[in-house]
Amino acid sequence: MDDRRRPWLEGVGLLVVLAIAAAAFLVAKHPGGSDQQSVSTPTSPSAAASSPVPSPDVTAPPVKKAAKGSKARGGKARTTDPGIDVKADGEQCVNRSRTQLSVTSFNIHSGFNPPRTRQMLPTLAAEMKAMKSDVFLLEEVDQNRIWSGRVNQPEYFANALGMEYAFATNVLRPGNSRYGTAILSRYPILESHNYLLPRPGNTQQRGLLRVVIEPVPGRKVSLYVTHLEATSYAARVAQARVVAARIASDPNPVVLGGDMNSRSSSTTMALLRQRLVDTWSAAGRGNGLTHPNARPNARIDYVFASPSLGTTLTQVVPGTVSDHRAVRSVLDLAPDVPAQVCLPVLTDQ
Template identity: 45%
Template sequence: MPSLPPTDDPRHLAPGPRPLLTLLPVAAVLASVALVLALTGGLPPGDDGGADLRAAEAGTTPTAPVAATTRPTQDVLEAPAAIEPAPGQRARQLRAALEPGTAVPDRQTALPVRRLARQVEERTTCQPETVERELTVLSYNIKSGFASGRGLQLDDYARAIAATAADVVLLQEVDRNRAFSRRTDQPGILGAQLGMQNAFGANVLRSGGSQYGTAILSRFPIEESANRLLPFLPGKGMQQRGLLHATIDVDGVPVSLYSTHLQNRSEPSRMAQARAINQVMAADPLPKVLGGDMNAHPTSAPMRTLAATMVDSWPSSGAGPGFTHPSVNLRGRIDYLLHGGSGITPLASSVPAVTLSDHRPVRTTYQVQGVVETC
């Protein structure tokens, strides 16, 4: 039989297979330490967890220092050198930190574990919270950016809209790349000047990339948008119309916005378009606002049709007749803001005294209410 080396130090023993029952406790320790390291962001600088485990198993000290691990300072609680744990002690402390009911004397280990438990609890415990916010919406037919008798005046429109302090603007008669309006990108320009996101719905397409339609501007994030073409009855002076939809995030509460412009020369067209809009409104469960130039008076058949799914915001929150057209000699109300769905209530409506276009804008402040999960 070969003789043993002149020492009984286990490091000098010849390597060989270890019994399975001997390896299992070591594997459990390694797994526990790995879990703590992953959750707390690693060991403090200069602390070699692997060396401590090997030393704890062999009853010896590591023979070479290991380079410090760089971690964000907010995750590191540095311990004074005087209380640096002895070799092998760190591994025992980390393992103890995972075992319920076991005291962990080392503040450098205990605090990160407690902080981690608090962070996990905060992140995984979600509570419903009721959110109430005011949302001011403006609907405005801007006549392709032209001001009466003064040509293209997008800057004036931007200033007039800004003066209303609207959070959301629903626009009609908006151009993009039309020669008629100097190839301007009107939703992009107005959005940039007002600090708002924009969505555009092209309803009339002409050669050279010319587009004409509706737009939505929003101070709140626009989550998604889509344009739907409304029924079109051919005839002299008839024009394709559409319904532009955008969903915005109002401090966690999703709200649907719609901008439209109904046909001006045909009551049958307006009726067909109103019925198509009703189908969309009925299928939308969110709190919603529909605004636009309806080319119809409040008691007309198209407006009575829209009343099946939406509520005219003016009667409960505005004062007076609410006339919007024509802007310099008001005689009728054909521009509207309507609301629907739960969690939205009109608070105040007005017609700002702006005469740039042949229409005046209509403005309503709503209270929007919803339940969001706070984690």
């Protein structure tokens, strides 16, 4: 070999060695084309409340979770930690923050069994706990009534479920005996107010209780509960008009629940649907009947939500205490926001 060419070849050989070493370093640093550094995702205190509750007449779809660190086949994503998906094409996807809110509307029948022969507050509290809801909108709630043992029922259930509560007195009788509606919330209640509804003729006084919560930072939601008149169609229509007007003036997204004593095809419900979405119509499962509990033949209990909120699931939950079945809805506070944000993984050049 010509000695004049030897230094040049040695230089080329050195460059090849350096290139191989650099490539090995990059592969070790970025296995599979992604950065494997762990990133933790904050979990909402009510994350467990978002999964639907199975009931005899409703079968909740199973939730399948990939084993931690398992590799998917066929180019699908593989889970590296609770909040990050790294795809085979080199994209890294971050799941958005949890934005679900589970809401249950429930006429609790003052805690009595259907014939009102026995009060069953512990059983009722256990049934409510099994529903795993972030919010309960309750009707027929007692506070300091002799016939129900002078119990402060909203406080009792709030303590049993670890929630905050607001109570609205619609009927006040001698001896500080109170009857009305209540809202329980896992999230702090920022404000509350009860609006008395029209009371034509000799009907019972009814109300519309409103509270405000902030389940997602910067995203306030107004929760309403009502119990419309049972004995007068005209009274229900007048009350529904006031409820609809009040909701129309609310600056926040709205969730409304209650025993409306009205079927879905009624004028009363049509007034509410002008402003809100019937979550059963949006995502209901089963026949939706709520009353009477043992053999329901009517849907008179509802959860409504603003059109800006999405509905993932609505189901009827039977029980052993009240004469009504509960209605549970899982709502999405940000339905228009993508579930994931994906960006390409950058590697060192």
